[in-house]
Amino acid sequence: xxxxxxTSQTVGPFLHIGLTWLIIEDLAxxxxxxxxxxVDGRVLDGDGAPVNDALLEIWQAGADGKxxxxxxxxxxxxxxxxxxxxxxxTIKPGRVAGPxxxxxxxxxxxxxxxxxxxxxxxxxxxxxxxxxxxxxPVLALVPSERRATLIAKPAGAGAxxxxxLLQGHDETVFFDC
Amino acid sequence: MAxxxxxxxxxxxxxPEYLFPAYTSTIKxxxxxxxxxxxxTQSELTGPVFGYDDLQxxxxxxxxxxxAAPIGExxxxxxxxxxxxxRAVPHTLIEIWQAxxxxxxPHRIDQHDAPTDPNFTGCGRTLTDExxxxxxxxxxxxxxxxxxHYNAWRPAHIHFSIFGPAFATRLVTQMYFPGDPLLxxxxxxxxxxxxxxxxxxxxxxxxxxxxxxxxxxxxxxxxLRGAQQTPMEREP
Numbered sequence: 069x070x071x072x073x074x075t076s077q078t079v080g081p082f083l084h085i086g087l088t089w090l091i092i093e094d095l096a097x098x099x100x101x102x103x104x105x106x107v108d109g110r111v112l113d114g115d116g117a118p119v120n121d122a123l124l125e126i127w128q129a130g131a132d133g134k135x136x137x138x139x140x141x142x143x144x145x146x147x148x149x150x151x152x153x154x155x156x157x158t159i160k161p162g163r164v165a166g167p168x169x170x171x172x173x174x175x176x177x178x179x180x181x182x183x184x185x186x187x188x189x190x191x192x193x194x195x196x197x198x199x200x201x202x203x204x205p206v207l208a209l210v211p212s213e214r215r216a217t218l219i220a221k222p223a224g225a226g227a228x229x230x231x232x233l234l235q236g237h238d239e240t241v242f243f244d245c
Numbered sequence: 246m247a248x249x250x251x252x253x254x255x256x257x258x259x260x261p262e263y264l265f266p267a268y269t270s271t272i273k274x275x276x277x278x279x280x281x282x283x284x285x286t287q288s289e290l291t292g293p294v295f296g297y298d299d300l301q302x303x304x305x306x307x308x309x310x311x312x313a314a315p316i317g318e319x320x321x322x323x324x325x326x327x328x329x330x331x332r333a334v335p336h337t338l339i340e341i342w343q344a345x346x347x348x349x350x351p352h353r354i355d356q357h358d359a360p361t362d363p364n365f366t367g368c369g370r371t372l373t374d375e376x377x378x379x380x381x382x383x384x385x386x387x388x389x390x391x392x393x394h395y396n397a398w399r400p401a402h403i404h405f406s407i408f409g410p411a412f413a414t415r416l417v418t419q420m421y422f423p424g425d426p427l428l429x430x431x432x433x434x435x436x437x438x439x440x441x442x443x444x445x446x447x448x449x450x451x452x453x454x455x456x457x458x459x460x461x462x463x464x465x466x467x468x469l470r471g472a473q474q475t476p477m478e479r480e481p
Contacts, residue, residue, distance in 0.1 A: 070329060070330070070331075071327065071328075071329045071330075071331060071468045071471075072255070072256050072259050072329060072442060072445075072468060073253075073255055073259065073260070073329055073416070073468050073469060073470045073471075074416060074418050074445060074446070074467050074468045074469070075259060075260060075261065075418060075436075075437050075442045075443065075445065075446055076260055076261060076416060076417060076418055077261075077404075077417065077418045077419040077433055077436075077446070078268075078270075078417070078419075078433060079404065079406075079417050080404065081352075081354060082342065082344075082350040082352045082354075082355065082404075083342070083404070084352065085342040085350060085351065085352055085366065085367055085368050086340050086341060086342025086367075086368050086369075086370075086404055086406065087340060087342070087406060089368070089370070090299075090340075113273040113274055114272070114273035114274070114277075115273055117273075119274070121354075125415070127288065127291075127292060127293060127412045128288075129287070129288070135287065135288075135291040136291060136292075136293065136294055141293055141294075142293065143293035164286065164287040164288060165286065165287050166284070166286045166287075167284045167286060172286060172288070175288065177288045177289065177412050179412070179415055181417060182274065183270050183274075184268070184270030184271050184272075184273070184274035184275070185263065185271070185274060185275075186261035186262075186263065186265060186268065186271065186433070186436050187260060187261055187263070187417075188415065188417065189263075189276065190283065192288075205284075206283065206284070206286070209281055209282070209283075209284075210281050214278070234273070234274050234275070234276060235273065235274075235275075235276065235277050236277075239276060239277060239278050240276075241278075241281055242276050242280050242281070243280060243281050243282070243283035244280040244281065244282045244283060245283045245285075245289060245412075245413055
C-alpha cells in the first residue's frame with residue numbers, strides 16, 4: 069500500500085487558539101540534571117519587522133544524550149510576543165549520534181510555524197564555543213559563511229541569544245528536513 | 246521491526262513551496278537562500294510523546310466546553326492517521342482549532358464583524374487510538390473574509406496539528422468541506438500543483454460516523470511521511 073503524505077497548510081494568524089494550551093517555555097524544572105541555559109531571541113521578517121504570530125517548537129536530548137526520558141521530555145513550545153520575542157529555559161543537551169554513527173555537537177532541533185509559512189521551517193540551535201561544533205556532521209553541510217546563524221551568542225551567565233531571520237543577508241539557515 | 250533510518254521525501258507537487266506569491270504573507274516570510282538538505286539523525290527520528298495526563302476528558306468535544314451548546318450545525322469529524330505505507334499511527338496528539346459558525350475566531354486580532362459565541366472557543370485535542378483513529382465533536386465553521394486580495398474569503402476549514410512518531414513527521418494542515426465553491430479561489434488550498442493532493446484536504450460526508458438525529462459525520466484521513474527502513478534480511 070502506498071499513500072502520499074497529506075499536504076501541509078499554514079497555521080494562520082489564529083494559531084494561538086489551538087496551540088497555546090501546550091506552551092512549555094521552561095523545559096527543565098528543578099531536579100532535572102544538566103547545565104542550565106536560557107535561549108532568548110526574536111523572529112524577524114524580510115523587512116526586519118518583528119513577527120508577532122510565530123510559534124517555535126524545540127526538541128532535544130537530555131544532558132546524557134538520551135531522548136524522551138521520564139525526567140526530561142525535551143519538548144518546548146513558545147509563541148512570539150508583539151516584539152517577536154520567544155524564550156526557552158532548558159538544559160544543554162548531550163551529544164547524540166549523527167550520520168554514520170558519528171557524534172553530533174550538542175544542538176536543539178527547531179520547528180518554526182507562522183502565518184505566511186505553508187509548511188514549517190526547520191532549523192537548529194548550536195552552542196557557542198563548543199569544540200564539538202568544528203566536527204559536527206550537520207554544520208559541515210552548511211556553507212561556512214552561514215554557519216554562525218545556527219550558533220547562539222553568549223548573553224550573560226547561562227544565557228544565550230539566538231534569532232530567526234527569515235530573509236536578508238544574515239538569513240537563518242533552514243533545512244530541508 | 247526494522248530500524249528506521251529516515252523519512253521519505255514528498256512526491257513532486259504534493260507539498261507547498263515556501264514562496265507562493267498568491268498568498269501574500271509568504272512574500273516577506275519565505276526563505277530566500279537555498280535550504281540545506283538535512284540527513285535524518287537521532288534528533289529527527291525521535292519526537293515528543295504525549296499521553297492522557299496531558300489532556301482533559303472533554304478535550305475532543307468542542308460543543309461541551311461552556312455553559313450551553315454553541316450556535317451552529319453540530320458535526321462529527323473523524324478519521325484515521327496512518328503513514329504512507331498505510332500503517333496506523335497510534336497514540337499521537339492531534340490538536341484542532343477553527344472559527345465559530347459565523348466565521349469568527351475569539352482572538353484579539355480577528356476584526357471580522359461577525360458575532361462571537363460565548364459557548365464556543367473552537368479549540369480541541371485528542372490522542373489517536375491503537376488503530377490510529379481520532380474523533381472530534383464540533384460545529385461546522387463559517388467562511389470568513391481575509392485581506393489577502395480584494396474580496397478574499399476563506400473556505401470553511403478546520404486547522405489540524407499532528408505530531409506523529411518523530412520530529413520529522415510533524416504536520417500542520419487544514420481540513421476542508423466537500424462541495425465548497427470557495428475552494429477554487431483560495432490561495433492556501435491551491436498552494437500545490439497536484440490536484441489529487443489538494444483534493445485529499447477535503448473531508449467526505451460519512452454515513453458511518455453520522456449519528457442519526459444528532460450530527461452529520463465528516464471523514465478526514467491524514468497521512469504522515471513513511472519511514473525508510475534498513476531492508477530486512479531475505480528469507481531463505
